[in-house]
Amino acid sequence: MGYKTILAVVTDASLIKTTIDHAGAVADGCGAHLDVLCFGVDRTQSGYYYAGANAMILQETLSRATEEGEALAASARAALEQRDTRWSLESGVAQLVDIGRHVAGRARFSDLVVLPKPYGKDRGVELEPVVEGALFEGQAPVMTVPQAVMPTATPSRVVIGWNEGAEALRAVRAAMPMLIGAEKVHVVVIDPPQHGPNRSDPGGMLSQYLARHGVKAEIDVLSRTMPRVSDVLCRHAQDVNADMIVMGAYGHSRFREAILGGATRNMLEQAVIPVFMAH
Structure with a gap:
């Protein structure tokens, strides 16, 4: 829908x-x-x-x-x-x-x-x-x-910040109409856990879920080579020439992110392309 x-x-x-x-x-x-x-x-x-x-x-x-x-x-x-x-x-x-x-x-x-x-x-x-x-x-x-971005109805290339959290999954579901229309969707997993049910196939279940909706998705597993997760995500979005980032918002409390920082606040501060969020 x-x-x-x-x-x-x-x-x-x-x-x-x-x-x-x-x-x-x-x-x-x-x-x-x-x-x-x-x-x-x-x-x-x-x-x-x-x-x-x-x-x-x-x-x-x-x-x-x-x-x-x-x-x-x-x-x-x-x-x-x-x-x-x-x-x-x-x-x-x-x-x-x-x-x-x-x-x-x-x-x-x-x-x-x-x-x-x-x-x-x-x-x-x-x-x-x-x-x-x-x-x-x-x-x-x-x-x-961001103010300098040209308006578009459907982004052609999208990056999904995926951490298996409830917020990230809700953002993916909410963004589905845009994801279906995109030419390529990159599911980005940064430093996947070494233990857990999806350790051998990080992002695999999400990729299958997207594929059944007709989304052209691929999984990008990255190492956290920069101080903040948002830095890695923004750099990868730039590398793949993405038009939009999809991510969960405020996995931690708003107070914690306001005082100590967090992926959501950092992303909202530094992103140069549209950011699609859900909580």
Whole structure:
């Protein structure tokens, strides 16, 4: 079954065109409906202000966020009207601490959420909770897209980061419509375990599962020759000229990854191609 509802979330005017172009390309490729949410973000943290200033500052920031949301919606509507995509648009105001909940409410009823890359130069702090809201509370797969990447409906070459985890398997299942249309899919296993039921054939069961869906898959077993798994995966994606990486998201807790780092956060920081994730 293909995607029928694609969700895109816009909180930054500089990322409107990129986000809508990529989400629209996916929607056009599978005949899906594109829903666009535009949020003016209220970044107020009222506990940090002196007594008596709260109401005045809250009103000012709320007015500013409302104007921002309306401007984002106008720009997004202009971009959408230039496409043949079936679309709808909503706008509003969300507080920074609560924006993930708003995104999750719509992500729950979407087949795929397309978002800009959350980390990097000039990226707003709200992009991280937007991604996490869609993945965790929304329980939807997320595709994050770097700004410089050209939009495409179906990637021709895909790399799957496979570690036999539940998150990775869910990402593969969610990405199946794209995997079926790809010319080649590389199942990448990094330092497979020396003990376990699949030690003699790492990635073999996944490859068989994909083949029965008509996916042209091959297994690449790699050694961890770099400090981080994400480094090895990104380098291999570059070596095989991949258009997209599919992986499970946050196998460890979000707190641990935020403090100590992890494959998900590292990948979101350094990837130069779209990353398709599910939790």
